[in-house]
Amino acid sequence: MPTIITSHITITGPKQDRDRLEALVRSDEQAFDFNRIAPIPEALKGMESYYWRIQHWQTKWNVRNCSVESKHDALIYLIDTAWSCPHPVLEKLAEMFPTLRFQVEVGGEIPEEDFYSFSLNATVPNT
Numbered sequence: 391m392p393t394i395i396t397s398h399i400t401i402t403g404p405k406q407d408r409d410r411l412e413a414l415v416r417s418d419e420q421a422f423d424f425n426r427i428a429p430i431p432e433a434l435k436g437m438e439s440y441y442w443r444i445q446h447w448q449t450k451w452n453v454r455n456c457s458v459e460s461k462h463d464a465l466i467y468l469i470d471t472a473w474s475c476p477h478p479v480l481e482k483l484a485e486m487f488p489t490l491r492f493q494v495e496v497g498g499e500i501p502e503e504d505f506y507s508f509s510l511n512a513t514v515p516n517t
Contacts, residue, residue, distance in 0.1 A: 398466070398496075421458045428447060447478060449472050454471065480492060491511050493507065
């Protein structure tokens with residue numbers, strides 16, 4: 391059984407861009423779907439798909455649990471993934487939305503595990 395990693399993602403910037411991002415990442419199945427950002431090629435099956443996800447998402451599964459909260463000045467996601475934070479997915483979102491700032495705090499299910507944080511588009515002023 392994999393270690394579950396929780397990423398707390400706070401996104402700030404212009405509301406219209408936050409709304410566009412929220413619509414982009416939402417699927418019929420969940421509020422944050424990696425396939426909406428970096429879709430698995432349909433031709434890949436079985437282990438090919440598994441290795442593709444590890445390379446392009448940095449995790450073997452899509453988001454397992456997700457909550458989203460929209461505030462007047464931020465969009466906040468709490469997502470669970472297997473093994474690691476999905477850095478490549480978040481980096482792609484930051485490229486797609488250069489006007490948005492992403493602050494990410496990452497931790498695991500075991501208290502002794504390292505917690506860390508990072509920013510993407512850190513030079514974008516908070517609005």
